[in-house]
Amino acid sequence: KQIILLPGDGIGREIIDSAKVVLNSVATEFGHEFTFHQHAIGGDAIDRFGTPLPDDTVKACRNADAILLGAVGGPKWDTVPAKMRPEKGLLGIRKSLGLFANLRPVKGFKPLLHASPLKEEIINNSDILIVRELTGGLYFGTPSERTEDGNAVVDTLSYTRFEMERIIEKGFESARIRRKHLTSVDKANVLESSRLWREIVNEKAKDYPDVTVEHVLVDACAMKLITNPSEFDVIVTENLFGDILSDEASVLTGSLGMLPSASVRTDGVGLYEPVHGSAPDIAGRGICNPLGMILSAALMLRFSFGMEEEASEIERAVGACLEQGYHTADLRIKDGKQVGTKEITEIVLENLT
Amino acid sequence: KQIILLPGDGIGREIIDSAKVVLNSVATEFGHEFTFHQHAIGGDAIDRFGTPLPDDTVKACRNADAILLGAVGGPKWDTVPAKMRPEKGLLGIRKSLGLFANLRPVKGFKPLLHASPLKEEIINNSDILIVRELTGGLYFGTPSERTEDGNAVVDTLSYTRFEMERIIEKGFESARIRRKHLTSVDKANVLESSRLWREIVNEKAKDYPDVTVEHVLVDACAMKLITNPSEFDVIVTENLFGDILSDEASVLTGSLGMLPSASVRTDGVGLYEPVHGSAPDIAGRGICNPLGMILSAALMLRFSFGMEEEASEIERAVGACLEQGYHTADLRIKDGKQVGTKEITEIVLENLT
Numbered sequence: 001k002q003i004i005l006l007p008g009d010g011i012g013r014e015i016i017d018s019a020k021v022v023l024n025s026v027a028t029e030f031g032h033e034f035t036f037h038q039h040a041i042g043g044d045a046i047d048r049f050g051t052p053l054p055d056d057t058v059k060a061c062r063n064a065d066a067i068l069l070g071a072v073g074g075p076k077w078d079t080v081p082a083k084m085r086p087e088k089g090l091l092g093i094r095k096s097l098g099l100f101a102n103l104r105p106v107k108g109f110k111p112l113l114h115a116s117p118l119k120e121e122i123i124n125n126s127d128i129l130i131v132r133e134l135t136g137g138l139y140f141g142t143p144s145e146r147t148e149d150g151n152a153v154v155d156t157l158s159y160t161r162f163e164m165e166r167i168i169e170k171g172f173e174s175a176r177i178r179r180k181h182l183t184s185v186d187k188a189n190v191l192e193s194s195r196l197w198r199e200i201v202n203e204k205a206k207d208y209p210d211v212t213v214e215h216v217l218v219d220a221c222a223m224k225l226i227t228n229p230s231e232f233d234v235i236v237t238e239n240l241f242g243d244i245l246s247d248e249a250s251v252l253t254g255s256l257g258m259l260p261s262a263s264v265r266t267d268g269v270g271l272y273e274p275v276h277g278s279a280p281d282i283a284g285r286g287i288c289n290p291l292g293m294i295l296s297a298a299l300m301l302r303f304s305f306g307m308e309e310e311a312s313e314i315e316r317a318v319g320a321c322l323e324q325g326y327h328t329a330d331l332r333i334k335d336g337k338q339v340g341t342k343e344i345t346e347i348v349l350e351n352l353t
Numbered sequence: 354k355q356i357i358l359l360p361g362d363g364i365g366r367e368i369i370d371s372a373k374v375v376l377n378s379v380a381t382e383f384g385h386e387f388t389f390h391q392h393a394i395g396g397d398a399i400d401r402f403g404t405p406l407p408d409d410t411v412k413a414c415r416n417a418d419a420i421l422l423g424a425v426g427g428p429k430w431d432t433v434p435a436k437m438r439p440e441k442g443l444l445g446i447r448k449s450l451g452l453f454a455n456l457r458p459v460k461g462f463k464p465l466l467h468a469s470p471l472k473e474e475i476i477n478n479s480d481i482l483i484v485r486e487l488t489g490g491l492y493f494g495t496p497s498e499r500t501e502d503g504n505a506v507v508d509t510l511s512y513t514r515f516e517m518e519r520i521i522e523k524g525f526e527s528a529r530i531r532r533k534h535l536t537s538v539d540k541a542n543v544l545e546s547s548r549l550w551r552e553i554v555n556e557k558a559k560d561y562p563d564v565t566v567e568h569v570l571v572d573a574c575a576m577k578l579i580t581n582p583s584e585f586d587v588i589v590t591e592n593l594f595g596d597i598l599s600d601e602a603s604v605l606t607g608s609l610g611m612l613p614s615a616s617v618r619t620d621g622v623g624l625y626e627p628v629h630g631s632a633p634d635i636a637g638r639g640i641c642n643p644l645g646m647i648l649s650a651a652l653m654l655r656f657s658f659g660m661e662e663e664a665s666e667i668e669r670a671v672g673a674c675l676e677q678g679y680h681t682a683d684l685r686i687k688d689g690k691q692v693g694t695k696e697i698t699e700i701v702l703e704n705l706t
């Protein structure tokens with residue numbers, strides 16, 4: 001399997017290295033062959049090649065079976081013009097590979113739940129999967145421009161029926177293999193795009209009689225994620241709502257540094273990255289948390305390579321490492337032991353076999 | 354002062370009655386004259402006049418000094434066509450009166466904080482004012498339509514510089530009379546409208562050297578509201594971001610039923626409504642919580658009539674009533690006493706003098 005590594009900025013390189021070590025160990029254990037090629041993206045690519053997404057990177061990704069991304073961005077590039085920002089690399093790779101489905105599981109780890117801002121009885125037992133549309137909507141609609149005199153501006157929320165259908169199907173498929181409950185989020189009391197979305201959800205629902213569907217307005221969903229997170233199973237929504245709600249959801253369990261994400265398309269090719277950012281303040285110090293990246297690699301094995309057993313094995317090993325009390329500086333575990341990036345990677349490896 | 358009452362649907366009538374009783378008491382105490390005229394809006398107006406916003410209602414509101422709104426909507430009207438939905442009444446009145454600034458204070462009440470989904474040490478001491486743009490953006494931009502074949506759809510996020518300037522100024526003015534910290538929320542790494550927004554905030558910042566400005570992306574803000582709510586003072590943002598973030602913020606303190614809101618324009622005319630909905634399930638049973646509506650009436654005195662002393666007096670009386678342990682069925686207070694709508698209104702009155 002051809003895997004492209006895109007470390008990007010900040011702590012990206014350190015966490016990608018950890019994921020690679022874990023994947024190599026899994027390859028040996030299960031008799032797979034993974035080959036890795038590293039390419040530039042984000043601020044790092046701006047510095048070295050003058051663009052956040054070099055053609056060479058896109059070409060390599062097009063030929064890959066899967067991509068692991070560290071993180072992009074940092075204060076260093078905050079002042080470069082919008083079109084050249086590190087984030088453009090991320091948006092560009094999603095769009096040019098057609099990775100339309102962003103899957104963000106949010107599930108707490110018992111030893112970390114005490115760090116949640118929510119009361120334990122509220123967050124306990126919550127296990128949410130957010131399915132976010134990733135290549136349409138306000139992110140890519142045109143026009144997105146000012147008038148010539150600079151006194152007015154528009155952005156365009158644009159979707160085709162086809163784009164809605166495929167992400168909604170992904171939502172139903174995901175719910176089917178989980179607890180069979182799908183929450184579709186829209187703003188149908190205001191937006192025409194949301195009314196079409198809701199119609200399509202209701203049409204598709206007929207093909208999935210085993211899945212219960214609920215429509216929730218985006219503002220109500222933002223409330224319910226806080227008051228009743230355990231009532232959600234799968235949430236499906238368009239790009240910008242998904243951006244906001246998945247970030248909101250990511251802090252509920254108190255372990256943002258642990259959360260993985262997958263951006264996939266229909267043929268199984270996918271890009272995997274942790275939810276946390278590039279953390280430039282602690283980059284290069286060997287103290288960052290690689291577990292979100294390692295769990296992203298597990299999602300790659302599951303979603304892109306169909307290696308369910310291998311994926312579960314990594315997830316089990318990461319869980320075990322926390323149960324044993326090991327954690328990085330961003331986390332706290334009662335009577336636990338704080339260790340660095342390399343050490344915690346070693347401990348995951350030990351738990352693997 | 355001419356006050357228009359728009360009870361609307363569900364519990365609207367009961368809570369409007371309570372607010373009127375309290376305002377009459379304040380009028381007597383302070384020697385003011387308030388006249389009240391009641392008009393139809395929302396589902397109630399659909400049932401009686403075939404439209405969610407009768408011309409007669411708009412005309413009356415245009416001549417008023419302020420408007421009190423109960424709540425609109427309910428399952429009864431969920432199946433009527435989009436253009437005729439109760440919410441259209443609300444959107445229509447905002448737009449036709451030019452009420453461009455929605456002010457939503459979020460502050461906890463000590464006796465209710467235990468009901469917050471957040472841990473007490475997280476929510477303690479938070480006191481946020483969300484300033485949301487209310488008559489522009491995706492809510493009113495055109496085109497907002499499907500293609501003829503129904504296979505594609507657009508909504509338009511549109512703003513003029515003028516619309517951005519006046520709401521941003523409102524944000525700065527609000528911060529100036531509070532703790533002098535303004536968080537401007539946008540999605541400048543993706544939207545052109547957000548980049549213009551950010552430029553205008555930076556321009557205006559020069560006129561308010563006493564106010565500290567911080568730019569936060571909408572996804573990051575959705576996280577920070579949960580992890581660090583007490584770090585916010587005033588948040589200013591566009592219409593849809595404000596819709597989502599203000600609803601998210603409204604559940605943080607555990608007392609949604611207590612929260613007021615104001616929708617105002619530059620000359621002081623405003624519409625005041627509680628944040629909670631029409632609660633059709635408990636309508637007409639005399640058990641609903643009128644305190645959010647009563648506190649909205651207090652905001653009316655402050656923002657539309659400049660009656661700061663009277664407004665504070667109501668707020669103090671409502672606080673006192675909770676301190677004495679009185680609450681409605683939606684709330685819980687340790688060793689408290691649950692009472693009905695009329696009783697809690699009486700208790701507020703007793704605390705007034």
Ligand SMILES: CC(C)[C@H](C(=O)O)[C@@H](O)C(=O)O
Pocket residue numbers: 087090091243542543572
């Ligand atoms: C960096 C930014 C453009 C991006 C997004 O909004 O999609 C990020 O917030 C994310 O969720 O991956």
Ligand SMILES: CC(C)[C@H](C(=O)O)[C@@H](O)C(=O)O
Pocket residue numbers: 189190219440443444596
């Ligand atoms: C009812 C709806 C159209 C409205 C809005 O989105 O503005 C409501 O959610 C609000 O925040 O007042």
